[in-house]
Amino acid sequence: MNPVSPFLELDQTPRVEVVFDGTPLSLPAGANLAAALLAAGIGEFRRTPVSGAPRAPFCMMGACFDCLVEIDGVVRQACMLDVREGLSISKPKGGSHATP
Amino acid sequence: MQRHDLVIIGAGPAGMAAAATAAELGLSVTLLDEQSRPGGQIYRDVDRVAALRGDILGADYIHGRSLTAGLHHGAITHLEGATVWAIEDGFRISYTKDGRGAQIGAERVLLATGALERPMPVPGWTLPGVMTAGAGQILLKQSGLVARQAVLVGAGPLLYLIAAQMVRAGTPPLAMVETQTRSDLFRALRHLDGALRGWRYLAKGLAMLAEIKRAGVARYTGATGLRIEGTDKAEALRFTHRGRTHRIACTTVFLHHGVVPNTQAARSLGVTHRWDTRQACFNPVLDGWGQSDVPGIFMAGDGTGIGGAKAAEIAGRLAALKLAEALGHISAAERDRRAAPLHSAKARERAARPFLDLAYPPCAEAMAPEDATTICRCEEVTAGDIRRYAALGCLGPNQTKAFGRAGMGPCQGRYCGLTVTALLAEANGQTPDETGYYRIRPPLKPVTLGELAAMDHGSQDAAE
Numbered sequence: 236m237n238p239v240s241p242f243l244e245l246d247q248t249p250r251v252e253v254v255f256d257g258t259p260l261s262l263p264a265g266a267n268l269a270a271a272l273l274a275a276g277i278g279e280f281r282r283t284p285v286s287g288a289p290r291a292p293f294c295m296m297g298a299c300f301d302c303l304v305e306i307d308g309v310v311r312q313a314c315m316l317d318v319r320e321g322l323s324i325s326k327p328k329g330g331s332h333a334t335p
Numbered sequence: 336m337q338r339h340d341l342v343i344i345g346a347g348p349a350g351m352a353a354a355a356t357a358a359e360l361g362l363s364v365t366l367l368d369e370q371s372r373p374g375g376q377i378y379r380d381v382d383r384v385a386a387l388r389g390d391i392l393g394a395d396y397i398h399g400r401s402l403t404a405g406l407h408h409g410a411i412t413h414l415e416g417a418t419v420w421a422i423e424d425g426f427r428i429s430y431t432k433d434g435r436g437a438q439i440g441a442e443r444v445l446l447a448t449g450a451l452e453r454p455m456p457v458p459g460w461t462l463p464g465v466m467t468a469g470a471g472q473i474l475l476k477q478s479g480l481v482a483r484q485a486v487l488v489g490a491g492p493l494l495y496l497i498a499a500q501m502v503r504a505g506t507p508p509l510a511m512v513e514t515q516t517r518s519d520l521f522r523a524l525r526h527l528d529g530a531l532r533g534w535r536y537l538a539k540g541l542a543m544l545a546e547i548k549r550a551g552v553a554r555y556t557g558a559t560g561l562r563i564e565g566t567d568k569a570e571a572l573r574f575t576h577r578g579r580t581h582r583i584a585c586t587t588v589f590l591h592h593g594v595v596p597n598t599q600a601a602r603s604l605g606v607t608h609r610w611d612t613r614q615a616c617f618n619p620v621l622d623g624w625g626q627s628d629v630p631g632i633f634m635a636g637d638g639t640g641i642g643g644a645k646a647a648e649i650a651g652r653l654a655a656l657k658l659a660e661a662l663g664h665i666s667a668a669e670r671d672r673r674a675a676p677l678h679s680a681k682a683r684e685r686a687a688r689p690f691l692d693l694a695y696p697p698c699a700e701a702m703a704p705e706d707a708t709t710i711c712r713c714e715e716v717t718a719g720d721i722r723r724y725a726a727l728g729c730l731g732p733n734q735t736k737a738f739g740r741a742g743m744g745p746c747q748g749r750y751c752g753l754t755v756t757a758l759l760a761e762a763n764g765q766t767p768d769e770t771g772y773y774r775i776r777p778p779l780k781p782v783t784l785g786e787l788a789a790m791d792h793g794s795q796d797a798a799e
């Protein structure tokens with residue numbers, strides 16, 4: 236069950252299945268990944284390495300790095316990725332600095 | 336490694352206009368941009384989105400299509416989804432695209448890297464649900480998302496634009512909590528003549544305000560004591576207005592108090608920047624064509640000082656004219672003949688700026704945050720930490736790295752740099768120019784080992 240999203244979606248787009256932190260989600264194919272996760276009600280993308288505080292997208296333009304998620308073992312900015320069928324996304328483990 | 340006459344970084348209005356003009360004059364141009372479709376942030380995804388919700392976004396947004404159309408020229412290579420992480424002498428540009436590193440060479444480079452939201456550190460600004468107003472715009476433009484229960488906080492015409500668009504989308508914001516005051520407006524009236532010359536902006540602003548008012552959106556101006564409440568996410572905005580405390584429950588907070596040049600790439604090349612008191616940010620030092628003090632490096636658009644999308648477009652064309660002349664494609668006389676109408680258009684575009692800058696100054700409490708407020712989002716350094724560093728003798732942003740990790744996280748100071756400069760300048764009684772800014776070094780964006788390993792053949796030596 237998706238939690239209630241703080242966002243209203245204006246577009247109707249065919250959906251594909253992805254997994255976020257073990258939960259299956261149907262997201263609009265080809266959509267911006269960070270936006271799609273927000274629309275699906277995902278309120279926390281990661282925890283900070285310093286204090287463990289929750290974070291979610293802040294800038295949506297690749298500048299703040301608050302939207303970092305882990306995909307195939309690589310920590311990446313969700314706002315710079317598109318939704319693809321079968322993505323397995325998780326919160327970055329062991330802090331969430333992008334891989335140097 | 337392929338070489339081109341001109342490599343342009345950033346496919347917003349300045350970069351797109353420059354590419355089209357340069358190609359028309361005979362230059363071979365490569366345009367690199369992080370997004371998968373041209374437009375920059377202002378015209379984000381315009382080719383696809385104009386038909387979907389041009390009515391909500393307005394004519395100024397749709398104008399972007401005239402610029403993306405200019406990219407269909409045989410001499411322009413547009414590398415989409417390309418993240419530039421180093422620009423080195425000579426020039427060699429390193430970037431990542433589709434998970435692989437690659438490099439190209441250029442005789443000249445034009446940086447059209449645009450603007451970032453001015454950092455707005457207020458209590459609670461790191462909570463999920465708090466975003467920049469620019470992010471709100473991007474969500475609406477590219478993804479068709481409208482926040483159901485949003486409060487818009489800060490100062491500046493962008494707040495009116497986003498509120499008006501939300502009204503048109505049928506989901507008005509709960510409130511607009513603005514920090515500018517009547518005395519700001521009064522001070523700005525000195526520049527009313529400029530505002531009247533730029534009357535189109537004024538008229539648009541007033542029309543949007545009327546639209547917002549008709550929709551019944553509550554407006555509070557001169558708000559102070561801003562504080563976003565919530566434990567794991569934003570739950571409410573608290574503020575003081577005319578001596579009374581208000582609390583508005585909400586799920587989204589959009590912050591904005593102006594945009595500032597994104598100076599990362601220019602700084603990494605050593606372009607000189609100076610503090611601009613009126614715009615309260617560092618701007619690069621350029622000549623009238625956008626030529627910097629680093630030979631071969633040109634700049635155009637909001638990355639050179641905030642002027643807006645139309646001014647950016649004009650600046651991109653001016654830079655392209657100078658580049659075409661410098662590379663021998665047109666004479667100086669031809670350059671000047673073509674530039675004349677652009678110079679006057681630029682002056683017209685800039686006329687309303689002083690009025691706007693003074694009428695909507697940055698939010699004072701976010702420029703000098705209270706000690707407990709986090710200012711470096713990545714490493715969670717507070718304003719009090721920076722003041723303590725100053726008390727221990729820290730004079731400039733680069734020295735803060737000896738005391739703590741401010742600016743050392745993945746955003747590389749993009750959302751704390753100006754705050755750190757302001758805090759140190761204030762604590763040490765120095766000017767922002769004396770205090771300086773973070774030294775920026777490549778990689779400008781994180782590169783993975785996998786991306787380096789997949790580097791295009793023949794250019795691996797350069798990746799050391």
Ligand code: FES
Pocket residue numbers: 269291292293294295296297298299300301302303312313314315
């Ligand atoms: S939301 Fe800021 S980098 Fe993705």
